Amino acid sequence: MIKIYVSPSCMSCRKVKQWFKEQGIPFVERNILSGTLSVDDLKEILQKSLDGTEEIISLRSKIMIDNNIDINSMSINELYDFVIKNPTVLKRPIIVDDHKIQVGYNEEEIRSFIPQAKRILEACCCKGECPGCDNCDYQIDIAKEKNKV
Numbered sequence: 001m002i003k004i005y006v007s008p009s010c011m012s013c014r015k016v017k018q019w020f021k022e023q024g025i026p027f028v029e030r031n032i033l034s035g036t037l038s039v040d041d042l043k044e045i046l047q048k049s050l051d052g053t054e055e056i057i058s059l060r061s062k063i064m065i066d067n068n069i070d071i072n073s074m075s076i077n078e079l080y081d082f083v084i085k086n087p088t089v090l091k092r093p094i095i096v097d098d099h100k101i102q103v104g105y106n107e108e109e110i111r112s113f114i115p116q117a118k119r120i121l122e123a124c125c126c127k128g129e130c131p132g133c134d135n136c137d138y139q140i141d142i143a144k145e146k147n148k149v
Contacts, residue, residue, distance in 0.1 A: 002027040002113060005041070005094040012105040013093040019105075023114060032087040039080045045094060048101045054081065055103055059088045 002020070004027050008014035020027045030036065049055045053071055063069065063086050071079060083089060095102045095113065102109055 001097075003030055003034050003041075003067050003089065003096045004028070005030045005037075005045075005096070007031065007033050007088070007092050010092045015105045016095060016110070020113070025113060025115070032090055032092070035074065037084055037087050039084070042083055045101055046094060048096060048099070051093045055101075056091055056094060057083070057089050058091050063089055065134060 002025065004013070004016055004020070006017070006029060008031065017027070017029065030041070045056055046052060057071060058064065059071075064071075069082070069089075071082070074082060090101050093103075093105065095110070097113060100112070102112070
């Protein structure tokens, strides 16, 4: 299951959620400001991060600058505690699935969250130019999406 860590006022977060809805990909939205962010959430995010804290924590956030915070001098437990108490230091959105994370909205990179079978079908499909397209699951899904709008 895909989890998207967001804050309500974040424009990139809204774009990511809209993109997943348009693709028909289910996700769970986690508001980082609601007080439900857990140590397990942070562990999962950091375990999947290729760049560790640099990828997920904004060193330019007001809390970091005003308090001259050096996360590199913190123990891992101090880091967890700090982020849970100050969730606005997290970059947003953070998208997490079973294998990877993506931080921020990037139109090209976000496509990696489309299930592999759908990506293959999209790459191979003639997009309506073959005689069998009326029965094509891809074309049927497109028609359903168009009718929702």
